[in-house]
Amino acid sequence: MTATIHQIGGHRAPSLDPILKLVAPEMNKVNAVILDRMQSEIPLIPELAGHLIAGGGKRMRPMLTLACARLLDYPGERHHKLAAAVEFIHTATLLHDDVVDGSDMRRGKTAANLIFGNPAAVLVGDFLFSRSFELMVEDGSLKVLKILSHASAVIAEGEVNQLTAQRQITTTEEKYLDIIGSKTAALFAAACKIAAVVAESGEAQEMALDAYGRNLGIAFQLVDDAIDYVSDGATMGKDIGDDFRDGKVTLPVILAHSRGSAEEQKFWHDAMLGNRVSDEDLLHATTLLRAHDAIDDTIERARHYGQRAIDSIAHFPGGEAKAALVEAVEFAIARAY
Amino acid sequence: MTATIHQIGGHRAPSLDPILKLVAPEMNKVNAVILDRMQSEIPLIPELAGHLIAGGGKRMRPMLTLACARLLDYPGERHHKLAAAVEFIHTATLLHDDVVDGSDMRRGKTAANLIFGNPAAVLVGDFLFSRSFELMVEDGSLKVLKILSHASAVIAEGEVNQLTAQRQITTTEEKYLDIIGSKTAALFAAACKIAAVVAESGEAQEMALDAYGRNLGIAFQLVDDAIDYVSDGATMGKDIGDDFRDGKVTLPVILAHSRGSAEEQKFWHDAMLGNRVSDEDLLHATTLLRAHDAIDDTIERARHYGQRAIDSIAHFPGGEAKAALVEAVEFAIARAY
Numbered sequence: 001m002t003a004t005i006h007q008i009g010g011h012r013a014p015s016l017d018p019i020l021k022l023v024a025p026e027m028n029k030v031n032a033v034i035l036d037r038m039q040s041e042i043p044l045i046p047e048l049a050g051h052l053i054a055g056g057g058k059r060m061r062p063m064l065t066l067a068c069a070r071l072l073d074y075p076g077e078r079h080h081k082l083a084a085a086v087e088f089i090h091t092a093t094l095l096h097d098d099v100v101d102g103s104d105m106r107r108g109k110t111a112a113n114l115i116f117g118n119p120a121a122v123l124v125g126d127f128l129f130s131r132s133f134e135l136m137v138e139d140g141s142l143k144v145l146k147i148l149s150h151a152s153a154v155i156a157e158g159e160v161n162q163l164t165a166q167r168q169i170t171t172t173e174e175k176y177l178d179i180i181g182s183k184t185a186a187l188f189a190a191a192c193k194i195a196a197v198v199a200e201s202g203e204a205q206e207m208a209l210d211a212y213g214r215n216l217g218i219a220f221q222l223v224d225d226a227i228d229y230v231s232d233g234a235t236m237g238k239d240i241g242d243d244f245r246d247g248k249v250t251l252p253v254i255l256a257h258s259r260g261s262a263e264e265q266k267f268w269h270d271a272m273l274g275n276r277v278s279d280e281d282l283l284h285a286t287t288l289l290r291a292h293d294a295i296d297d298t299i300e301r302a303r304h305y306g307q308r309a310i311d312s313i314a315h316f317p318g319g320e321a322k323a324a325l326v327e328a329v330e331f332a333i334a335r336a337y
Numbered sequence: 338m339t340a341t342i343h344q345i346g347g348h349r350a351p352s353l354d355p356i357l358k359l360v361a362p363e364m365n366k367v368n369a370v371i372l373d374r375m376q377s378e379i380p381l382i383p384e385l386a387g388h389l390i391a392g393g394g395k396r397m398r399p400m401l402t403l404a405c406a407r408l409l410d411y412p413g414e415r416h417h418k419l420a421a422a423v424e425f426i427h428t429a430t431l432l433h434d435d436v437v438d439g440s441d442m443r444r445g446k447t448a449a450n451l452i453f454g455n456p457a458a459v460l461v462g463d464f465l466f467s468r469s470f471e472l473m474v475e476d477g478s479l480k481v482l483k484i485l486s487h488a489s490a491v492i493a494e495g496e497v498n499q500l501t502a503q504r505q506i507t508t509t510e511e512k513y514l515d516i517i518g519s520k521t522a523a524l525f526a527a528a529c530k531i532a533a534v535v536a537e538s539g540e541a542q543e544m545a546l547d548a549y550g551r552n553l554g555i556a557f558q559l560v561d562d563a564i565d566y567v568s569d570g571a572t573m574g575k576d577i578g579d580d581f582r583d584g585k586v587t588l589p590v591i592l593a594h595s596r597g598s599a600e601e602q603k604f605w606h607d608a609m610l611g612n613r614v615s616d617e618d619l620l621h622a623t624t625l626l627r628a629h630d631a632i633d634d635t636i637e638r639a640r641h642y643g644q645r646a647i648d649s650i651a652h653f654p655g656g657e658a659k660a661a662l663v664e665a666v667e668f669a670i671a672r673a674y
Binding site for chain 2: 040041042043044045092093096099100101118119120122123124126127129130131133134136137140142145146149150152153155156157159160161163164
C-alpha cells in the first residue's frame with residue numbers, strides 16, 4: 001500500500017481518513033483476531049458479540065494502538081492481539097453500559113440488550129472481558145497486563161461514580177471531569193501507552209502517549225456530551241436528548257445550570273430528576289444551553305484538551321503517523337459541527 | 338495455634354470445621370486483603386461489595402486454595418493475594434448472577450441488586466473482576482493469570498449456556514454437566530490448581546489438585562441443585578423452589594422428567610415454561626421427584642464425583658490437610674440430608 005501524506009490545516013474538514021488509511025492493513029489483522037477470539041461453542045456468544053462488534057463502531061481504541069505503534073516505528077505484530085484485547089474491554093463496557101442505561105440504540109442499531117435481553121448482555125460482556133485478559137496473557141507482558149487491568153478497574157469506578165452522580169444537578173465540573181477521565185479517557189490512554197510498551201520505547205514515550213490518549217479521550221467525551229444535545233439519531237448512532245432524559249449531568253448542563261437564573265436552575269433540577277422529559281422540555285433545554293453558550297464552551301473545553309493531546313506528541317518526528325494522530329484530535333473536536 | 342487432628346469416618350457428621358480450623362490464621366490474612374482491596378474512592382463500591390463479601394459466605398474457594406497450599410507444605414504467602422483474587426472473581430459472578438436471575442435473596446440476605454439496583458450490581462461486579470486481575474498482576478505469575486483468565490471465560494460461557502438452556506425441558510444430563518462444569522467447577526478447579534503453581538509442585542500435582550477441585554465443584558453444585566427442592570430459606574440462604582420457578586432445568590428435574598409418564602412429562606414441560614409456579618405445583622413437583630428417586634439419585638451422582646475428588650488426592654501423604662480436604666468433600670455431600 002502506498003503511503004499518502006496529508007496536509008494539516010488545509011481547507012478540507014478534519015477527518016479520520018488519514019489514520020484509517022495509516023492502519024488499514026494492520027486493522028484487518030486486528031479484526032481477524034477479534035472475529036477469531038469472540039468465538040465460542042455457545043452460539044449465543046458470537047451471535048450477540050457479533051451484533052455489536054461486527055456491526056460497526058469506529059474501532060477508535062485499537063486504531064490508536066496501531067497508529068501509536070507506527071509513530072514509534074514498531075516493526076512487530078504483538079500489538080495486534082493487544083489492540084483486540086482493548087476492543088474487547090471496550091465492547092464489554094458498552095454491553096454493560098447499555099444494560100445500566102436501559103439504552104434503545106447503539107451505533108445506529110437496536111441495542112444488544114433489547115434484542116438478546118439484559119442477562120445475555122451482562123454475561124457476554126463478562127465473557128469478552130475474560131477473553132481480553134486471555135489475549136493479554138498470551139502476549140505475556142506483565143506491564144501491559146498491569147496497565148489494562150488497572151484501566152479496567154478505573155473504568156468501572158468511573159461508571160459507578162457516574163451512576164451516583166446521575167440526577168444530581170449539584171454535580172461539579174471537577175467531578176464530571178473525574179468521571180469522564182475514568183470511564184472514557186483511561187482506556188484511550190492505555191490503548192496508546194501499550195504501543196510504547198511493546199515497542200520498548202522507554203518511560204518518557206509511554207508517558208507521552210498516555211497523555212495523548214488521555215487528553216484525546218477527555219476531548220472526545222466532552223464533544224460526545226455536547227453532540228447529545230445537537231445531533232440526531234443518524235449522526236450519533238443514538239437518540240438526541242438521551243442524556244437529558246436519563247438525568248446525566250454532563251458539562252453542557254453543568255454550565256447552563258451554574259450560569260442560569262433561579263428559575264432556570266429549578267428547571268434543570270426538575271429535568272435531571274426526570275420530571276421534564278417531553279420534547280418541549282428538551283427544546284427548552286437546548287434554548288437555555290444556547291443562551292448561555294454552554295455547548296460552545298463545552299467544545300472550547302474539548303479544544304483545550306485536544307491541544308494538550310497534540311502537544312503531548314510534539315517532540316516526535318513528523319511524518320504520516322504523527323499527522324494522522326494530530327488530525328484524529330482535530331476530527332474529534334470538529335465532528336461537533 | 339495448636340493443630341487439631343480429626344478422625345475421618347467417625348460417628349459425627351462430616352463438617353467444614355477441620356478445613357476451617359486448618360486455614361483459619363491464613364484466612365484472616367486473606368480477609369484482610371479482601372477488605373483492603375475492595376476499597377475505592379467511590380463509596381458505593383465498598384458499600385455494595387461489603388454487603389455481599391463481609392455479609393457471610395463460606396469462602397469455599399479461597400479456603401480450598403489455602404488448604405491445598407497446606408497439603409503441599411507451601412511455606413510462602415503469595416497465595417493469600419491469589420485466594421482474594423479468586424474470591425473477587427466469585428463475588429463478581431454472584432453479583433451478575435443475581436442480576437441475571439432477578440434474585441431476591443443471597444446468603445440469607447436481601448440480594449445486592451434489590452438494595453442497590455441492577456446497574457450498581459453490574460458495575461461493582463466489573464470493578465471486583467478488574468481488581469482480581471490487578472491482584473494477580475501484582476503476584477506476577479503468568480501461569481496463574483492464564484489459569485484464572487481462562488477459568489473466568491469458561492464461567493461466563495457456562496452462565497450463557499445455562500441461560501440458553503433455561504426453560505428447555507429437553508436439556509440432557511450431558512448438557513447439564515457441561516453447564517455446571519463451567520459455571521461452578523472451573524473456579525473450584527482453578528482455586529486448587531493455583532496452590533500447586535505457587536508451590537512449584539510440578540504438573541502432576543497441578544493436575545491432581547485441578548481434578549480434586551473440579552470433581553468437588555461438580556458434587557457441590559449437584560447437591561445445591563438437589564437442596565433447592567428439599568431445603569428452606571434458612572438452611573440454603575435462598576428460597577426453596579427458586580430453580581423450579583426460574584425454569585432452571587437441573588438434574589433432579591431431568592431425571593424425574595425422563596423417568597416420568599407422558600402426563601408427568603407434560604407437567605414438567607409446563608412448569609419449566611413458567612406455567613406451574615404455585616405452591617401446589619411445587620409440592621406436586623417434589624412428590625414426583627421423590628416418586629422417581631430423582632433427589633436421591635442426584636445425590637448419588639454427587640457421591641460419584643466426590644469419590645473421584647478424594648481419589649485425586651489419594652497419593653498425597655496423610656495428615657491434617659489431606660484429612661480436612663477429604664472431609665470437605667464428605668461435607669459437601671452430607672449437607673443434602
